[in-house]
Amino acid sequence: MRLYEVVYIFDPALEESAIEKKIEKFHDLLGGTVQETDFWGVRQLAYPIQKQNQGAYVVSQVQADPADLPEFERQVKLDEAVMRYLVVINEGEPTTGHSLVKERPEGTIDPDDVEDDDEDEDDEDDDDSPPEFQGGRGRRSRHEGPSITLLNYKDVETLSRFLTESGKILPKRTTKVTARFQRQLGSAVKRARYLALIPYVRNHEA
Numbered sequence: 001m002r003l004y005e006v007v008y009i010f011d012p013a014l015e016e017s018a019i020e021k022k023i024e025k026f027h028d029l030l031g032g033t034v035q036e037t038d039f040w041g042v043r044q045l046a047y048p049i050q051k052q053n054q055g056a057y058v059v060s061q062v063q064a065d066p067a068d069l070p071e072f073e074r075q076v077k078l079d080e081a082v083m084r085y086l087v088v089i090n091e092g093e094p095t096t097g098h099s100l101v102k103e104r105p106e107g108t109i110d111p112d113d114v115e116d117d118d119e120d121e122d123d124e125d126d127d128d129s130p131p132e133f134q135g136g137r138g139r140r141s142r143h144e145g146p147s148i149t150l151l152n153y154k155d156v157e158t159l160s161r162f163l164t165e166s167g168k169i170l171p172k173r174t175t176k177v178t179a180r181f182q183r184q185l186g187s188a189v190k191r192a193r194y195l196a197l198i199p200y201v202r203n204h205e206a
Contacts, residue, residue, distance in 0.1 A: 001032060001063050001064060001065055002063070002064065002065075002066060002089060003035065003061060003062070003063050003089070003090045004030075004061070004062050004063075004064055004069075004087055004088065004089060004090060005059065005060070005061050005062075005087070005088050005089075005090040005093065005095070006026075006059070006060045006061075006062060006085065006086070006087050007057065007058070007059050007085060007086045007154070007195055008023070008057070008058045008059075008060075008076075008082055008084075008085045009045075009049065009055040009056070009057055009082070009083045009084040009085065009195065009196065010022070010055065010056040010057075010058065010081055010082060010083065011052070011055075011056070011080075011081045011082075011083060012042045012052065012054040012055055012056050014056060014081050016039065016056075018081075019039075019056060019058060019081075022079065022081060022082075023037065023058060023060065025075075026072060026075065026076055027060065027062060029068065029071055029072040029075055030062050030064040030065075030068050030069075030072050031064065031065065031068050032062050032063045032064030032065065032068070033062065033063040033064075034060060034061070034062050034063075035061040035062065035063060036060070036061045036095050037058065037059070037060045037061075037095075038058070038059045038060070038095035038096060039057075039058050040056075040057035040058065040059065040097075041056065041057070042054050042055065042056045042057075043055060043056075043057055045196040046193075046196045046197060046198050046199040047196055047199050047200065049083045049084055049196055050083050052083060055083050055084075055196065057195075059095040059096075059154070060095075061090055061095060069087065072087075073087065084194070084195065084196070086191060086194060086195055088153075088191065091150070092150050093150060093152045093153070093154070094152065095154075096152075096154070097152065097154040097155050097156060097157075097197075098152060098154075098155055099148050099149075099150060099151050099152040099155045099158050100148070100149040100150040100152070101147060101148055101149060148181075151181070151184050151185060151188050152188070153187070153188035153189075153191040153192050154192065154195075154197065155188075156192065156197050156198055159185070159188060159189055159192055159198060160198065162175055162177075162185055162189075163189070163198070165202060166201065166202055167198070167199055167200060167201050167202040169185065169186060169189055
């Protein structure tokens, strides 16, 4: 058994009672234990899905057998009320759109904030930052604010700090994060884009 997180985007015209019945049916297919279900309600999509500009988001965490996933996904795909869904192995993210942060005494250094020289990969291909952001290796802070213990792909506010105005992920020489965090960031942004939480390309039109 593994703990999975399932994010559903339902047709916004569907009533909450109908959504609850569908989720119950889907979870019965998994045959596991539902740890938590979070109804986000109807939200604006970052880009249209199936000609809809809004969607009803539901996030569930379910302890299930991997062998039951294929039939579960087949049934979800056949349901026309499900505009989009995502199944991922839960790594500790909360169902809400918040990352986990930790407090540490002022003046101390978090080991995760120290960047190793040999982990500095793929920067050159993605580095369009001004010269003043480059160089200066050593101890670096991830960004202003509390240290992020676990980056939640549903946390749009935090993810947006690491994106350019055009929606491109900032290189770590600009954000001054570790290579490991940059990889986590890339994965989180891809998931958030797929779920229409953030756009693939920002619209500059008023």
